Amino acid sequence: MTSRAPANATLPEAVLTAAGVRALDARLEAAGLLRLTMENAGRAVAERVRALRPHARVLILVGRGANGGDALVAARHLHAAGQAVRVLALGLEETGLAGEMLRAWRAMGEVDLLTPQALEAALAQRCDLVLDGLLGTGFRPPLRPELSAITARLNAADLEVFAIDLPSGLQADLPQVPEGALRAARTFTLGGPKPALLFSPARECAGEWEALPLAVPQGWVLEHARARRLTPAHAAALLPQRAADAHKGTAGEVWVIGGSEGMSGAPAMAAHAALRTGSGLLRMIGTGEPRPIDPEVITARLPDWADLEAYRADRRPDALALGMGLGGQAARVAARVLAWARPTVVDADALTPELRGLGHPGVVWTPHPAEAARMLACPTHAVLADPLEAAECIRAAYGGTVVLKGGPTVVAAEDGTWVNPTGNPGMASAGMGDTLAGVIASLAGQGLEAAVAARLGVYLHGLSADLLQPERGYGLQATEVGCGIPRAWRALREWVDWAGQEERKRCKDS
Numbered sequence: 001m002t003s004r005a006p007a008n009a010t011l012p013e014a015v016l017t018a019a020g021v022r023a024l025d026a027r028l029e030a031a032g033l034l035r036l037t038m039e040n041a042g043r044a045v046a047e048r049v050r051a052l053r054p055h056a057r058v059l060i061l062v063g064r065g066a067n068g069g070d071a072l073v074a075a076r077h078l079h080a081a082g083q084a085v086r087v088l089a090l091g092l093e094e095t096g097l098a099g100e101m102l103r104a105w106r107a108m109g110e111v112d113l114l115t116p117q118a119l120e121a122a123l124a125q126r127c128d129l130v131l132d133g134l135l136g137t138g139f140r141p142p143l144r145p146e147l148s149a150i151t152a153r154l155n156a157a158d159l160e161v162f163a164i165d166l167p168s169g170l171q172a173d174l175p176q177v178p179e180g181a182l183r184a185a186r187t188f189t190l191g192g193p194k195p196a197l198l199f200s201p202a203r204e205c206a207g208e209w210e211a212l213p214l215a216v217p218q219g220w221v222l223e224h225a226r227a228r229r230l231t232p233a234h235a236a237a238l239l240p241q242r243a244a245d246a247h248k249g250t251a252g253e254v255w256v257i258g259g260s261e262g263m264s265g266a267p268a269m270a271a272h273a274a275l276r277t278g279s280g281l282l283r284m285i286g287t288g289e290p291r292p293i294d295p296e297v298i299t300a301r302l303p304d305w306a307d308l309e310a311y312r313a314d315r316r317p318d319a320l321a322l323g324m325g326l327g328g329q330a331a332r333v334a335a336r337v338l339a340w341a342r343p344t345v346v347d348a349d350a351l352t353p354e355l356r357g358l359g360h361p362g363v364v365w366t367p368h369p370a371e372a373a374r375m376l377a378c379p380t381h382a383v384l385a386d387p388l389e390a391a392e393c394i395r396a397a398y399g400g401t402v403v404l405k406g407g408p409t410v411v412a413a414e415d416g417t418w419v420n421p422t423g424n425p426g427m428a429s430a431g432m433g434d435t436l437a438g439v440i441a442s443l444a445g446q447g448l449e450a451a452v453a454a455r456l457g458v459y460l461h462g463l464s465a466d467l468l469q470p471e472r473g474y475g476l477q478a479t480e481v482g483c484g485i486p487r488a489w490r491a492l493r494e495w496v497d498w499a500g501q502e503e504r505k506r507c508k509d510s
Ligand SMILES: NC(=O)C1=CN([C@@H]2O[C@H](COP(=O)(O)OP(=O)(O)OC[C@H]3O[C@@H](n4cnc5c(N)ncnc54)[C@H](O)[C@@H]3O)[C@@H](O)[C@H]2O)[C@@H](O)CC1
Pocket: 021, 022, 024, 025, 028, 037, 038, 041, 063, 064, 065, 066, 067, 068, 069, 070, 134, 135, 136, 137, 138, 139, 140, 141, 142, 143, 144, 147, 164, 165, 166, 190, 191, 214
């Protein structure tokens, strides 16, 4: 990890919807801070433009709302710093906060009405970069014709676009791309990412994005967040600590229940990943010939799933992962295991509607979108249309914690909904989910609450893949991601050590 995060990084990032932005605005307004916040936001955008494209001639496009206000502040700061800017605005009324910013800009520079002709003339002159402040979270589709002509022209031009808050024409809360949405190379999102910047296909319109702080306490922003996004410091704080006299009996006994005839690989990958995550003892239990990857794993082949209760007898697993390669009897086996009331990761074949309502606080359901659709009895596209909502619906119906896998993965837990920042498309290969189930079960077996194990598990699993991605590309195997967990763990630990040193240095210097 090379990320050098700001001090606020010890808190998670806020995922803000349009309603969240409105509520935060109302709070800032009541506190008399809205004008300053717009000033801070616009200045932060200008600073990033200066840092990235110091010599670019910038065409700044200004809408009628607060997004346009931010753009006008940025125009002022860029101009004051000596950068060439040209400003075109959809409206020239000086009312409201954005109007105030227009007046302030006019005190130092010119503004023309944004029409297709004015845009054409501006593009004909030298212009290296477009700063898009047309529409932000206030956009409601469909795009009006006056604007769709502008976005279509910009999308067709071979020009770099940087968007303020989100590319104009994207709906902040949803992954869909409305007709006519602008495509940006980079997005400076304010206060925290909007769901559209996190989920495909909308996020592909935003290019690389970065969150610029609003210079208000992160706690205020988090209060209005739809979900939270993990940061490295926050994830690192979840890592379990082990006593010096730990032994295999205290480091967590994990059972992987799955695997039937011809389906031995899936539980083997889960067990492998659990060992790499630090479990003290692993048992693989199935009705097929068990084929563990590691000799450390204890195996049991049951004549029939009905023999599971007898196998359990007086044994007491610290955590379980079940469902991988389990086949047709998965729901029945899962119902039985859930009644044991132990920390349990329910995956793959066991993710069935029969288990509705059987979750308890120790249960983590780990569906991918198609499994989530099965659980919700809806089409997969409905899950993908709003993954935050889908994960929360499953949680409401099934109980426990829900890990809705994907790029990115969403965790819906009692303490709210989380979005995982790690992971990459190299993970689109079979067995990745089995590995994740093993990682989460291992962490739960080491004493983390199931919901915390889920959050840290998805983070470590994705980070392991991210650290491998540069050398493996798309040829990344699930077992490698399992092998890489210790490296991810260490990277996270080192991040904390680094952040701690910085913090100590800061205290010493001040
Ligand atoms: N609390 C925060 O997070 C802050 C938010 N700020 C900015 O405020 C923005 C939100 O401001 P607003 O609520 O004013 O919204 P917008 O700036 O997104 O714009 C609303 C305007 O767009 C027009 N519009 C809506 N739908 C349209 C359509 N289909 N076709 C054409 N025009 C359409 C509306 O008529 C209105 O004039 C954020 O995106 C961000 O840039 C910043 O000022 C800093 C503080």
